[in-house]
Amino acid sequence: xxxxxxxxxxxxxxxxxxxxxxxxxxxxxxxxxxxxxxxxxxxxxxxxxxxxxxxxxxxxxxxxxxxxxxxxxxxxxxxxxxxxxxxxxxxxxxxxxx
Amino acid sequence: xxxxxxxxxxxxxxxxxxxxxxxxxxxxxxxxxxxxxxxxxxxxxxxxxxxxxxxxxxxxxxxxxxxxxxxxxxxxxxxxxxxxxxxxxxxxxxxxxxxxxxxxxxxxxxxxxxxxxxxxxxxxxxxxxxxxxxxxxxxxxxxxxxxxxxxxxxxxxxxxxxxxxxxxxxxxxxxxxxxxxxxxxxxxxxxxxxxxxxxxxxxxxxxxxxxxxxxxxxxxxxxxxxxxxxxxxxxxxxxxxxxxxxxxxxxxxxxxxxxxxxxxxxxxxxxxxxxxxxxxxxxxxxxxx
Numbered sequence: 001x002x003x004x005x006x007x008x009x010x011x012x013x014x015x016x017x018x019x020x021x022x023x024x025x026x027x028x029x030x031x032x033x034x035x036x037x038x039x040x041x042x043x044x045x046x047x048x049x050x051x052x053x054x055x056x057x058x059x060x061x062x063x064x065x066x067x068x069x070x071x072x073x074x075x076x077x078x079x080x081x082x083x084x085x086x087x088x089x090x091x092x093x094x095x096x097x098x
Numbered sequence: 099x100x101x102x103x104x105x106x107x108x109x110x111x112x113x114x115x116x117x118x119x120x121x122x123x124x125x126x127x128x129x130x131x132x133x134x135x136x137x138x139x140x141x142x143x144x145x146x147x148x149x150x151x152x153x154x155x156x157x158x159x160x161x162x163x164x165x166x167x168x169x170x171x172x173x174x175x176x177x178x179x180x181x182x183x184x185x186x187x188x189x190x191x192x193x194x195x196x197x198x199x200x201x202x203x204x205x206x207x208x209x210x211x212x213x214x215x216x217x218x219x220x221x222x223x224x225x226x227x228x229x230x231x232x233x234x235x236x237x238x239x240x241x242x243x244x245x246x247x248x249x250x251x252x253x254x255x256x257x258x259x260x261x262x263x264x265x266x267x268x269x270x271x272x273x274x275x276x277x278x279x280x281x282x283x284x285x286x287x288x289x290x291x292x293x294x295x296x297x298x299x300x301x302x303x304x305x306x307x308x309x310x311x312x313x314x315x316x317x318x319x320x321x322x323x324x325x326x327x328x329x330x331x332x333x334x335x336x337x338x339x340x341x342x343x344x345x346x347x348x349x350x351x352x353x354x355x356x357x358x359x360x361x362x363x364x365x366x367x368x369x370x371x372x373x374x375x376x377x378x379x380x381x382x383x384x385x386x387x
Contacts (some may be wrong), residue, residue, distance in 0.1 A: 003130065005200045006193075012198065015190040022182045026175060031383035041378035049371045056193045056367045058360075066135055071283040081156055081341075087277040088157050 013053045021048040083086035118355040126354055137361040155320050155379065167384030169321070172237055174228065174253025177382035178262055181224050182221050182373065183272070188217035189370045198362045203352035205348050211343040211359075214366065218336045220264070225329050227263060228253075232318075239318040245311040261366050301319030319322050321380050328376060331369045338362045 021044050028040040054060045059070055116126050123129040159166045187207040195210035231252035236244040251269045254260035342359055345351065351359060 001185060001225055003127075003200060006197065008194065008232055010195055011190055011193045011197065015186060018186045018189075022179065022186065024181055025378050025382065029175075029378065029385045030387070031198075032386040033168070041382060047377050048374045052367050052374070057364055058103055059384050060169070062134060066131075066138055069135060069138045071140070073145045074110060076142075077145050077152070080149055081153050083158060084153050085160070088160055 004058070006055065006058065006061065010055055014051050017051055020049050021051075049057075109263075113282050116354055130357055130360075133357045133361055134364075137364050141364065143369060144275040148324075149318070151327070152375065152379075153253070158316055158320070158340050159379075159383070162313035162316065163384070165310055166183055168319045169314045169317030170381060170383035172232070172235065172247065173321070173381045173387070174249045174251065175381055175385070176229075176254040176256075177228050178225055178377050180260060181221050182377045184217050184221050185370050186380045187372050188221070189367050191217060192363050196356075199346075199351055199354065199356035204349060204351065207346045207351065207356075207359065208343050210302050211339050211346065215336050215339050215343070218332055220341070221334075222329060222332055224264065225325065229322075232322075237314075238322065239315045243315055243318075245314050254307050267341070317347070320330070324376055324380065327370055328369065331372070335362070335366050335369055 025041060025044050028044070031037075033040060046086065052069065059067060119126055119129060123132065179247045191210045191213040195207050195214060198206035198210060232238055234240050235247045235249060235252065237247060254263055254270070259268065339362065342362055346359070
């Protein structure tokens, strides 16, 4: 099997989607969503990163081994941040316990 | 495609396979797969490198949110948004360079690699302007650091300003508060002491011990270290792209053999992804009015 060639139109579409994502990031940042401001920012950034990885970086057309490798990297980082934050986010709970 | 120079005796030994196939690989396909996997292995170490900083950022943003919000407001959303678009554009041109490499179209490969370099250069030019302004406002966290700044943050107020500042026709630093343009909250309410001018670079002790000033300073450490390492990656990327453009011009690559372009593309896109997260996390902490 030879290398998969992604058509140029796909690249232009992804480029457009990324620009729209950037505009949405800025728009949502200026609207008061309370605690959901950061959620919106990270969800949009996550989708943008996903588009870059999937199409610009050709992961969609790569071997399953490469896909697993990529997933391991990002899952690792997600775990590192979330496990660290289970500590910091819950420290105050002890203080306010009746 | 230009023929690769090969000594006559080597042609005999290597006649049955592509001249760029290393002997420990079965086929060009396997060689390419291994290269991609190896590059991702490297990018995973890069995720760990930036991941540590993102984790530390998350912890301190949680602990000192109001300070991070105040520090963030000193940055210019115009510059940050513009640079995000420029970097996304450079990812597009990089992807097109890889596309033309797969097509074996050497001239277009050179064109799009250099296009990517130009966009990377514009990004770094903006970063230079931003850094200069932050130094002028004394928010660089080492040396002559002062908080609150007591000044309206520098930066463009509209696309026209932005273009003029980009080419250096207009100074970006406006000392003193200004009325026109976007509404900007002047952050002077965090310290009783007020801004410190004419202190000869010496920070009064009460400011150094002021916790808000210290926490904002921590935010600026994150800003300068994270964007600084990102810019360093951009510089390395530009060096790689220039080398590739030269090699492509000399006819090194072909339809069958262009791994270096593909793998440098992976690196460039990865650096783009880092910025996609840095932009909202550093520039847009708590912007809503």
